[in-house]
Amino acid sequence: MTDDSPSPRPLDLVYAASSEAELADAYAAWAASYDRETAELGYCLPFLITGWLARHVPAGAGPILDAGCGTGLSGPFLKALGYDRLAGLDLSEEMLTIARSRNAYGELKKAALGEPLPWPDGHFRAFIAAGVFTAGHAPASGLDELARITAPGGHAIFTVRDLLIDSAGFRERFDALTAAGKWRPVEESQPFRAFAVGEPDVLVKSFVFQVG
Template sequence: MDTDKAHVALDSVYGAGSPEALGDAYAAWAASYDSETASLGYLLPFLIAAWVTRYVPAGEGPLLDAGCGTGLTGPQLRALGYHDLVGLDLSDDMLKVAAGRQAYGELKKAMLGGPLPWPDRHFRAFFSTGVFTIGHAPASGLHELVRITKSGGHAIFTVRDQVLDKGGFRNVFAELERAGKWRPLEESPWFRCYAIADPDALVKTFVFEVL
């Protein structure tokens, strides 16, 4: 069953002990990722489009899909009139699948938590789902994402319940606010990552305006 395979794959990516191991886990999952996460009712790549359209008008500049995976969000946003989309991910195999969707003008391999290959204030906004989660990108990665986002732009991303406090996200939120780098606009209630499976897997969506 796809749901059984998806749970095995999720255990593999959550249990990866290093960026290299995480990349290997996603390389092994890339070909079946879409069908297996769909079997769980994984809704984050589609739901994030609602927050993007709430805060970011189409046509105001490039948007970064930070941790785009197989690019599930790209076609949703293109259908809503967003055509200047850029994706980054740590996995070449996932990026190959994303390229096949023909929704992104540019795709780059990069690791959140390290330096990103764009100049200051390049993007109108960045969005990210399922990336700030167990065993994945660190909260410190937000500093670089804010650096490459324009003043007046937006940071829109989900954070998994199990890492929000333990992973230092609240601390980084406060650091960036104290430094005058952003201000909070919205914090959603907790909601499910999967419409069908894993009812206890919860996330919040956060929206900040970059200053």
């Protein structure tokens, strides 16, 4: 008897990851087809996040960190908008290899959000993180290190899956960082679709904080 059930989609495996190692393995397996498959779903976060950056951070300001950059989809658009001092981090070496081929980033490092990051205090003018704070991905605690490596007066710009804002401790983390004087809230969007074509139930919100 054969099993005719369909194989899990790469996106489903990514969301189902229960550890950093499982997530890295899922992205390693997906890297080669990631751009094509997410484009078919209408994945828009890597492009929309550049609009929030442009609203709050002048062109030419830098350096800017693309946290959880994946295959580097945001990089060429950031560069076209005048952000030419770009760094990226991701936990998948396979994804970073593709990001490197886009020739938009001055440095790319393998690192995981939620762990210590390889930059000094106040190094970046801003960071962006698109689609990183979602099911099976980076924890809310990852915001502490991102705030640490962002300069006073700089900006934290990121999306969070709407279902996780309260249930996974993101709102609590926002409030704790605000109470500690690490940042102050600037902007919070209404929920919107992360995928323009598929996955209609996957909604996110964008957040902007000013650090320091």
